[in-house]
Amino acid sequence: MINQDEVFVITEDDILKPADKGKGKGGGPRAVASAKGKAAERSTELEETVAERPVASARGRGRKNPAAASTLSLFVCGLGQLYNGDGRLAALFFLSEIFIVSFHYFMYMAWDRVRSFAHLFFVSEWEMMLYASSLDFCVIFFAIYNVAQAYRGAEARGGRFDGLHRPLVSGLASLCVPGWGQLLNGQLGKAVFFLFSFLLQAYLIALYLMSPLFRILVDIEPQRLFLDKAIKVGMAILFVTALSWLLSTYDAFVVARYTRRPRS
Template sequence: MEKVWEIKDPESYLRKKPTGPKPAPREEKDPSKAYNLSMFYWGGGQLYNDQLVKGAVFLVSQALVLAAAVLFVIYDNELLRSLRASGASLSSMFLGGEALLFFLILFWVSNAADAYRIAARTRKTRFRGTNSRVAPFLGSLVVPGWGQFLNGQPVKGSLFSVLAIIECFSILSVVFTFLAWPLLDSGDARFVIEEIFAVCLIIAPTAPLVWTLSAYDAFKVSHDDLLKEPLWERIKAAYYRGRTQGWVRGVFPQIKGTFLLVLFLIFFIIVVYYWFPTGFYAEVLASMQDLLRGRGMTIVPELIGKLLERMDAMGR
């Protein structure tokens, strides 16, 4: 048997070898927990992710916002008088308040998405969603997109979150503008406020549809783990099921829920169209036009008038 000579580096014997304990493996965080914490209070998910400075800054920011809101409710008259004395108009202050409201809603949702993203980075494997079958549905009932993040679908959750931000701002803007309109000073700022009101008035009625779609999607995905897989993997799985089981037995049962939802929406549209004729909507719009015109608005009543003219022409 031949001898085998092993040549080693003599300097390797002079190097110091680590003798201490091996570093502990990095803890894998739960993205759904991080998202939940940041939705309940700003910075909660960041603190859970060991981002102590960022979490503390977000938490203090929320405390300051709440304190400012309480102080405004208590000392609103004194504050408004002080701002009027400095030359600021109520319309410009209201417009600034709307901008601040939009920023706060955006920051609230964004800080939760940031916590989810950081927690997902700590994992060696892709987060496949929470084990709960109820939490995603309830989350999307509160804020569209919440349930999608809990199901491990951040892209879809981000899309619904953007819609939720727009819808929440539109609803609040319509309510606040309608209540505060008689108090606002005339000028360019008031004209911009009415333009925002007109856009939000068009967007706000679509809120029930966004909430329903988000809640339905979260409920459906939470009860089918295959739907939590990436889109390409689901397409391949459907293709193989179609080849092995046939398209009727292998594919149709997977999409029958969506198919039934589409049929329900079509049926709902048909019933609403025939149950509530055009005259019904014309009366509602005319009443709204008179109400807004009585509040002193001009843009929205004019748009409603043009819409009524178009509906009358179509009815003929």
């Protein structure tokens, strides 16, 4: 049993003994704090090094200009993808364009033979025109996607594009091809809209002038009633084409004129 008369005395040495042991092992609380600080500095340096790697790799590949890439693909499918360094996709788009042009040339030159062959399967010339028009409508979306993909691919490699900020260049570009000036201004949404309108109207005009559509409407008895309507639609298309052309040119010039350059 413990004697209740005994008295225990606690001195400073007894209190400071744990701290002294800590000093002997690692240098005490100050050493622990300094070690934690060094570890934090090392982790920060590691994070900065990892963050700088993609930037360095992007610089090594070179910055790509979305305006240049989309302009190249606007005139030759796949050329903008080749500019972006994507050779396989460029070859796919280019071969698709070659196939589309060759198919249309073949149909234009051998339309009478194809029509005679289709009659064996009870397919009328009017139905053939509907099938060809549906395919051409898909070709319009293909051409627009080709331009948009080149623009986005260059933007992914070179960063966000804010436009050239050259009103005269943008205005003249949209005067030549509606939507082109919007690409130079960094407005892909507007460019897609004006390009779709332009390609659709250009296709309808070509369909009216170069295809046998007018002759089909005259020859087929039930379609004669729609001949006057077709002429009115053609005139409306010409008006809408001119209006969208002017609107695209005006929009490209005004946006490039009054849009401020981003501060570096």
